[in-house]
Amino acid sequence: MTMKQTYNRRQFLKGLAAVGATALLPCRFLVPMNAEAAAFNEAEFTIFRNACPRNCYDTCSIKTYVKDGVIQFIEGAPESTYTDGGLCVKGYSYTRRPYSPDRIKYPMMQDGRRSGKWRRVSWDEALDRIAKKILELKEKDGNLLGMGMTKYSGNFGITNYGVEGMMSSLGYTTRFVGTPCWPAGIDAQNYDMGNMWCNDPEDMAKAKYIIVWGANPAWCSVHSMKYIMEAKRRGAKIVVIDPVFTQTAAKGDVYWQPKTSTDGALALGMAKHILDSGLVNQDFVNNYSYGFEDFANYLNANVTVEWAAEQTGIPAKDIKEVAEEFATADPATIWIGYGMQRHTNGGASVRSIDALVAMTGNIGKEGGGARYGQLQTWGFNYHALIQKQPEGSKGFVGNAAKGEFDFTNGTEAQYSDRTVNINKTAQVILDTKDPAIKMLWVSCKNPFAQDFDRPKLEKAFDTLEMVVTVDQFFNETVANSDIVLPVTTLFEEWTVNVSYWHYWLSINEQAIKPMHEAKSNIEIAAALSQKMNALSPGSCTFPQDIDTKEWMAKEFNKDIYSYFGIADWTELRNGPVKAKLKTSAAWPDHKFDTPSGKYEFKSELCEKNGHNALPAFKERRKHYAAFRLLTPHTKFGIHSQFINLDWMQEYDKEPFVYMHPNAAAKKGIADQDMVRVFNKVGEQRVRVKLTDNVSEDCLLMYEAWFGKGNTFNVQNLVDDESADMGAFKAGAPGVAIHDQFADIERI
Amino acid sequence: MQKQYAFLVDSERCIGCFTCAMACRNYYHQEEGIIWRQVYPLAEEIYPHRERAFFSLACNHCANPACLNVCPVNAYTKREKDGVVVHHQDKCIGCGNCIRSCPYGAPKYNPVAKRAEKCSMCHERLDADLKPACVQACPTDALQLIDLAELHQTNEVQYPAGFPKMESVNPSTRFILPQMPKMVRR
Ligand code: SF4
Ligand code: SF4
Ligand code: SF4
Numbered sequence: 024m025t026m027k028q029t030y031n032r033r034q035f036l037k038g039l040a041a042v043g044a045t046a047l048l049p050c051r052f053l054v055p056m057n058a059e060a061a062a063f064n065e066a067e068f069t070i071f072r073n074a075c076p077r078n079c080y081d082t083c084s085i086k087t088y089v090k091d092g093v094i095q096f097i098e099g100a101p102e103s104t105y106t107d108g109g110l111c112v113k114g115y116s117y118t119r120r121p122y123s124p125d126r127i128k129y130p131m132m133q134d135g136r137r138s139g140k141w142r143r144v145s146w147d148e149a150l151d152r153i154a155k156k157i158l159e160l161k162e163k164d165g166n167l168l169g170m171g172m173t174k175y176s177g178n179f180g181i182t183n184y185g186v187e188g189m190m191s192s193l194g195y196t197t198r199f200v201g202t203p204c205w206p207a208g209i210d211a212q213n214y215d216m217g218n219m220w221c222n223d224p225e226d227m228a229k230a231k232y233i234i235v236w237g238a239n240p241a242w243c244s245v246h247s248m249k250y251i252m253e254a255k256r257r258g259a260k261i262v263v264i265d266p267v268f269t270q271t272a273a274k275g276d277v278y279w280q281p282k283t284s285t286d287g288a289l290a291l292g293m294a295k296h297i298l299d300s301g302l303v304n305q306d307f308v309n310n311y312s313y314g315f316e317d318f319a320n321y322l323n324a325n326v327t328v329e330w331a332a333e334q335t336g337i338p339a340k341d342i343k344e345v346a347e348e349f350a351t352a353d354p355a356t357i358w359i360g361y362g363m364q365r366h367t368n369g370g371a372s373v374r375s376i377d378a379l380v381a382m383t384g385n386i387g388k389e390g391g392g393a394r395y396g397q398l399q400t401w402g403f404n405y406h407a408l409i410q411k412q413p414e415g416s417k418g419f420v421g422n423a424a425k426g427e428f429d430f431t432n433g434t435e436a437q438y439s440d441r442t443v444n445i446n447k448t449a450q451v452i453l454d455t456k457d458p459a460i461k462m463l464w465v466s467c468k469n470p471f472a473q474d475f476d477r478p479k480l481e482k483a484f485d486t487l488e489m490v491v492t493v494d495q496f497f498n499e500t501v502a503n504s505d506i507v508l509p510v511t512t513l514f515e516e517w518t519v520n521v522s523y524w525h526y527w528l529s530i531n532e533q534a535i536k537p538m539h540e541a542k543s544n545i546e547i548a549a550a551l552s553q554k555m556n557a558l559s560p561g562s563c564t565f566p567q568d569i570d571t572k573e574w575m576a577k578e579f580n581k582d583i584y585s586y587f588g589i590a591d592w593t594e595l596r597n598g599p600v601k602a603k604l605k606t607s608a609a610w611p612d613h614k615f616d617t618p619s620g621k622y623e624f625k626s627e628l629c630e631k632n633g634h635n636a637l638p639a640f641k642e643r644r645k646h647y648a649a650f651r652l653l654t655p656h657t658k659f660g661i662h663s664q665f666i667n668l669d670w671m672q673e674y675d676k677e678p679f680v681y682m683h684p685n686a687a688a689k690k691g692i693a694d695q696d697m698v699r700v701f702n703k704v705g706e707q708r709v710r711v712k713l714t715d716n717v718s719e720d721c722l723l724m725y726e727a728w729f730g731k732g733n734t735f736n737v738q739n740l741v742d743d744e745s746a747d748m749g750a751f752k753a754g755a756p757g758v759a760i761h762d763q764f765a766d767i768e769r770i
Numbered sequence: 771m772q773k774q775y776a777f778l779v780d781s782e783r784c785i786g787c788f789t790c791a792m793a794c795r796n797y798y799h800q801e802e803g804i805i806w807r808q809v810y811p812l813a814e815e816i817y818p819h820r821e822r823a824f825f826s827l828a829c830n831h832c833a834n835p836a837c838l839n840v841c842p843v844n845a846y847t848k849r850e851k852d853g854v855v856v857h858h859q860d861k862c863i864g865c866g867n868c869i870r871s872c873p874y875g876a877p878k879y880n881p882v883a884k885r886a887e888k889c890s891m892c893h894e895r896l897d898a899d900l901k902p903a904c905v906q907a908c909p910t911d912a913l914q915l916i917d918l919a920e921l922h923q924t925n926e927v928q929y930p931a932g933f934p935k936m937e938s939v940n941p942s943t944r945f946i947l948p949q950m951p952k953m954v955r956r
Contacts, residue, residue: 273948
């Protein structure tokens with residue numbers, strides 16, 4: 024801290040203070056200012072560009088301030104109008120993450136799964152064990168399909184697709200494909216429009232009417248809230264539909280709490296009323312859509328507003344009111360959340376909501392749109408992903424499914440990887456034969472926190488001969504592994520990031536040297552390749568020495584540069600850039616990627632894939648226990664990440680089950696009681712919080728991993744029932760995460 | 771009136787996301803257990819739903835700071851140019867008088883430094899024409915920096931329900947009250 028040199032009154036007072044003159048001053052307000060701190064000076068720091076690679080709508084651009092090789096603090100990049108200089112509660116805890124005392128520092132081996140008997144080993148020793156196991160499997164089976172890889176959204180930095188690349192470079196392996204996240208909705212939008220493509224979220228500010236349907240941006244996309252609030256300030260009405268009175272709902276004009284998983288009926292009821300009121304946008308349905316007549320006939324024959332009211336619990340007059348307002352506002356938009364499609368009828372529900380937006384002519388319009396997500400900005404080279412199998416590799420024969428982030432073109436290879444459903448991890452490990460899965464590589468994923476039916480998962484893992492997990496913290500998956508390899512945080516590697524929601528592109532620079540012995544996923548792949556080739560020359564094609572910066576640079580191409588209006592990736596060092604969009608609307612010319620080239624109210628493709636051709640009503644899953652159990656995201660974490668950090672625990676001490684006071688009274692449960700929540704899957708002990716934010720027939724527990732001795736895990740209560748859609752585009756159906764039921768009792 | 775910077779807490783816009791709180795921790799790396807800015811959910815008597823409306827609170831940089839008045843070693847100063855109440859930790863002897871006297875619980879005891887500490891309103895940042903870290907971080911502009919001398923009061927209140935009314939210290943923070951949607955529930 025330096026002293027300000029200007030001689031002013033403060034300096035004068037300071038002089039007085041030195042001689043004890045303050046005592047003479049009449050008022051303590053005039054206490055001298057001594058040792059005034061120097062103004063903040065950016066020049067004292069080296070500034071790096073980073074990007075949040077978590078599975079989050081916002082994919083924030085980060086500005087990182089480093090001094091003496093240590094991150095001092097971070098903030099949101101001011102260049103991105105979306106991030107707008109800020110991050111979220113999780114983002115700001117990043118400063119702690121690379122330095123967390125709980126980080127996995129070295130490769131370690133566990134003597135006996137779940138024994139906690141970890142010992143430090145060298146990278147060489149760890150890789151030697153792993154490589155020998157891989158060679159043993161290949162030798163025994165004649166192929167490498169006994170090696171499984173499960174990876175998902177723990178780090179969406181593009182170079183992290185090197186994990187898949189590493190697997191390919193070893194041979195044909197078994198891949199867990201699909202997504203627990205959004206597959207039913209992706210399929211639904213593909214049937215309706217031929218792709219999943221959303222308006223620029225920044226244009227929500229232009230909407231005159233916004234329905235947020237089963238999404239909670241106040242927690243899961245904080246930076247989107249400012250556009251919703253801006254629209255509201257400009258006079259738009261905000262309607263929030265959710266079984267839970269969410270934080271987003273508290274900020275809206277109208278909140279609807281329908282019965283869970285009746286969203287399809289609600290949308291159809293609104294559609295029927297719009298049809299009856301003559302508010303259908305004729306231009307859109309006549310010129311740009313296919314099968315509207317059939318849809319109208321379906322509505323006339325099967326749907327009444329009163330029926331919808333009965334199904335959903337929302338009174339008919341409210342359904343009519345909002346339907347009319349929505350149909351007459353211009354533009355009007357619906358944000359379709361990922362939560363509402365995690366049901367056995369989720370895909371059908373999304374199609375019904377799409378139809379509502381389409382029949383009012385709001386698709387293809389700025390400020391309008393059926394917003395779900397987009398992958399328009401993901402046109403990278405996937406250099407890290409695309410690797411060749413070693414000469415003579417044998418694999419799976421047949422047409423295996425591809426995952427939703429697989430951007431590779433179909434190759435005519437004789438063999439392929441074997442694909443299994445990521446949403447039934449436990450079951451497929453138990454069931455897969457010829458060869459059985461004997462070794463599992465886990466990266467960018469925490470199956471024990473995210474995969475379903477945790478008790479079964481433990482049994483499944485126990486059948487594996489070797490589990491290797493690449494992670495930063497000792498989570499439950501690590502506990503169920505034999506070897507753990509420490510991986511870099513975003514600050515310790517180069518990569519590049521885009522969002523599935525907004526249209527910004529950011530690079531992620533290496534801001535600090537990797538802590539301890541951490542390596543990035545692609546460096547791990549290179550190190551394994553070295554070891555493989557040392558033991559058995561030619562057994563791995565992955566390059567044996569890589570530079571993460573060079574690999575990041577290899578992900579860019581001409582199309583990306585022109586889409587984002589830059590000449591070279593190095594320009595991103597000045598800050599993130601946004602795609603040069605001619606319009607903020609998706610489908611602006613109403614040319615759809617469907618077989619008919621039109622918006623398809625009726626989809627023969629959908630029918631061919633085993634569903635109804637129309638967005639027809641689909642019954643919800645039958646209850647299997649007394650209460651509906653919802654396990655949505657918490658605001659303090661993304662899936663199992665962040666919650667374990669000591670900085671986060673300052674504000675988030677303990678998990679709870681949330682329950683309505685009336686329901687609790689009937690069970691003799693009081694606020695803060697310890698309870699047991701149980702169902703056919705398993706049980707979880709937890710403290711209860713009473714709240715009317717949930718309905719009487721519902722229990723709510725936020726998905727999370729708390730760590731440090733806390734055994735809380737909602738996956739003890741969630742089975743692996745499939746959603747209706749997802750197999751078409753994501754390779755496997757989604758999971759009915761919110762179609763779960765449980766009972767509760769005081770302990 | 772003299773310039774007096776203050777936090778404006780707009781609970782109509784606040785989504786209780788704790789971003790402001792973590793942005794502070796990100797900037798100052800407080801010791802475990804020490805919180806300068808906290809986000810408090812309003813009690814159900816004030817906002818009829820649990821954990822859906824919030825006050826984000828730190829030091830109020832009061833007009834007549836109790837902390838400053840009780841400090842035996844003049845470790846507190848109130849900046850004339852903007853009214854920011856600064857705690858000079860180098861002078862602090864850790865006697866705890868400020869901690870006991872502040873009616874808003876802003877100063878905290880740092881067991882490592884064995885001294886008090888509290889929100890500084892990021893005055894080094896203010897002096898570089900930057901916003902406080904928490905204010906810059908707030909994604910909805912629910913937390914803002916205002917100058918009371920220039921505030922043309924409309925719907926701001928000084929003592930909302932749940933916030934202790936301490937007229938003697940005259941806290942600078944101003945509030946806008948939360949609203950409620952029309953609710954259709956089963
Ligand atoms: S978690 Fe989401 S909102 Fe938070 S910093 Fe990362 S991308 Fe931004
Ligand atoms: S809130 Fe407390 S610590 Fe802050 S200025 Fe007022 S009395 Fe002092
Ligand atoms: S960052 Fe803003 S919106 Fe979030 S809790 Fe703080 S004041 Fe509220």
